[in-house]
Amino acid sequence: MSHQITKPAKSVTSAAAKDVAPALDFGHAWDYAPAPEGTDHVKIQPRYELFIGGKWRAPKSGKYFQTISPSTEQVLSEVAEGNAADVDLAVKAARQAYDKVWSKMKGAERAKYIFRISRAIQEKARELAIVESMDGGKPIKESRDVDVPLAAAHFFYHGGWADKLDYAFHGRRHRPLGVAGQVIPWNFPLLMAAWKLAPALACGNTVVLKPAETTPLTALLLAQIIEEAELPPGVVNIVTGAGETGAAVVAHPDINKIAFTGSTAVGKRIQRAIAGTNKRLTLELGGKAANIVFADAPIDQAVEGIINGIYFNQGHVCCAGSRLLVEESIHDVIVRKLKDRLQTLRVGDPLDKNTDVGAINSKMQLDRIKALVAAGEEEGAERFSAPCALPQKGFWFPPTFFTGASQSSRIAREEIFGPVLTVLTFRTPDEALEKANNTMYGLSAGIWTDKGAKIFWMATRLQAGVVWGNTFNKFDPSSPFGGYKESGFGREGGRQGLSAYVELE
Ligand code: NAD
Numbered sequence: 001m002s003h004q005i006t007k008p009a010k011s012v013t014s015a016a017a018k019d020v021a022p023a024l025d026f027g028h029a030w031d032y033a034p035a036p037e038g039t040d041h042v043k044i045q046p047r048y049e050l051f052i053g054g055k056w057r058a059p060k061s062g063k064y065f066q067t068i069s070p071s072t073e074q075v076l077s078e079v080a081e082g083n084a085a086d087v088d089l090a091v092k093a094a095r096q097a098y099d100k101v102w103s104k105m106k107g108a109e110r111a112k113y114i115f116r117i118s119r120a121i122q123e124k125a126r127e128l129a130i131v132e133s134m135d136g137g138k139p140i141k142e143s144r145d146v147d148v149p150l151a152a153a154h155f156f157y158h159g160g161w162a163d164k165l166d167y168a169f170h171g172r173r174h175r176p177l178g179v180a181g182q183v184i185p186w187n188f189p190l191l192m193a194a195w196k197l198a199p200a201l202a203c204g205n206t207v208v209l210k211p212a213e214t215t216p217l218t219a220l221l222l223a224q225i226i227e228e229a230e231l232p233p234g235v236v237n238i239v240t241g242a243g244e245t246g247a248a249v250v251a252h253p254d255i256n257k258i259a260f261t262g263s264t265a266v267g268k269r270i271q272r273a274i275a276g277t278n279k280r281l282t283l284e285l286g287g288k289a290a291n292i293v294f295a296d297a298p299i300d301q302a303v304e305g306i307i308n309g310i311y312f313n314q315g316h317v318c319c320a321g322s323r324l325l326v327e328e329s330i331h332d333v334i335v336r337k338l339k340d341r342l343q344t345l346r347v348g349d350p351l352d353k354n355t356d357v358g359a360i361n362s363k364m365q366l367d368r369i370k371a372l373v374a375a376g377e378e379e380g381a382e383r384f385s386a387p388c389a390l391p392q393k394g395f396w397f398p399p400t401f402f403t404g405a406s407q408s409s410r411i412a413r414e415e416i417f418g419p420v421l422t423v424l425t426f427r428t429p430d431e432a433l434e435k436a437n438n439t440m441y442g443l444s445a446g447i448w449t450d451k452g453a454k455i456f457w458m459a460t461r462l463q464a465g466v467v468w469g470n471t472f473n474k475f476d477p478s479s480p481f482g483g484y485k486e487s488g489f490g491r492e493g494g495r496q497g498l499s500a501y502v503e504l505e
Contacts, residue, residue: 098179107164181250183258285441290435291306294432296451314360327427372414381404381405477494
């Protein structure tokens with residue numbers, strides 16, 4: 001594999017200059033020519049209303065908020081700010097659609113609608129990928145090759161279950177729960193909408209979905225797809241807004257189930273808010289995954305897995321391998337290879353097909369990353385940041401890793417949600433296990449070794465919902481995903497994910 005080198009630009013902003021490590025002289029370096037994805041055919045409306053009961057409605061408050069491109073700070077559109085009255089209208093529409101149409105419809109009929117949505121996602125894949133990258137800052141490579149195909153796959157997979165639910169629960173009788181309130185984060189806006197909507201609809205529930213305030217656009221394009229697929233009005237309602245709108249969904253008395261993906265802090269708030277009600281709840285929360293590399297691992301593949309695990313999506317992945325645990329004997333070689341590889345990562349325009357690392361999703365998130373990185377430096381860890389040029393506009397952070405950090409340091413314990421890795425060491429499998437499990441989180445982990453037996457030994461003892469062996473960040477709709485400990489509970493995907501949307505007798 002040959003990697004091109006992004007040369008440090010001659011001018012960097014003064015704020016960014018602080019975040020740039022000295023350039024290494026690679027001698028043979030050259031740049032790729034820019035290869036931006038064309039945006040001519042992409043239609044972003046200047047304003048989006050709420051999608052309630054199959055109609056686009058202005059918010060009761062009359063208020064709108066702007067959604068910007070984090071890579072250019074350009075305003076992309078203004079989006080309706082839904083309040084409790086709008087949520088109430090959406091829940092009423094969802095209840096009516098549930099009672100009168102969706103819960104009574106045969107599974108095979110529901111499947112037709114769900115398959116229609118998946119096909120439309122495939123047909124509009126290019127537009128969806130571009131808007132995802134514009135609104136969220138992630139590289140087009142990721143939105144085009146991961147987010148959008150996986151979103152379509154989730155609808156296909158769950159559409160397939162809609163008429164086979166009798167076989168999903170080992171003969172137990174099942175019925176839908178009713179109206180589901182779903183609240184999703186900004187890191188995989190379309191994919192998280194698909195993870196939530198597809199199983200709910202397949203099982204016969206209707207939905208009120210609240211997208212994240214910094215990335216509402218692809219959920220709204222999905223609403224257009226749902227409209228074009230002619231789903232009965234009210235089966236899916238999309239109410240945009242910030243935390244207060246999400247809280248109104250959670251608090252609504254006529255909602256039967258809450259599905260939330262987001263931070264652990266908000267997840268706990270939701271748990272408290274619905275305590276004492278009979279609402280069902282699934283929580284997909286934060287993570288601090290350990291990526292564990294043994295000395296017998298194929299080193300170059302492991303380094304690629306580490307890079308994929310933390311940098312390709314700016315670290316904006318709940319299951320990002322943000323703690324690297326390496327066997328002590330290979331620490332130096334891994335660190336040297338990581339330094340080399342970091343310098344070949346291309347940071348910049350999310351719409352450029354060559355970009356590996358895009359923009360940080362928001363100024364707030366960038367400030368949080370900077371604060372945690374500063375804490376790492378203050379606590380005495382050694383920092384290395386790729387010597388890449390950061391664009392003048394937008395929110396950026398260079399791919400970075402720390403060595404010499406202690407297990408108790410903030411960078412080793414807290415979710416950074418940015419392109420920042422903390423390298424720790426171990427000497428024995430037991431020590432690796434103890435360090436990997438020494439966290440309040442438990443979403444995912446990775447193991448790199450030549451020995452299958454070691455993978456199984458570790459995987460059965462790691463307190464993580466997903467464990468990858470000699471790979472990282474791989475997803476499939478048939479494979480359940482979810483957390484241990486403060487990473488949440490409940491599973492999404494597979495048969496286990498379906499059971500979160502049915503009552504079993
Ligand atoms: P967040 O918790 O700040 O927000 C998530 C969503 O909740 C947003 O739509 C937000 O508007 C809404 N919200 C905020 N306050 C609310 C309240 N009081 N009641 C109801 N809704 C409220 O998280 P974020 O910053 O958007 O996303 C990043 C977090 O999500 C990270 O911690 C990440 O690990 C986690 N995440 C987890 C998974 C998973 O599958 N476990 C997947 C993606 C992201």
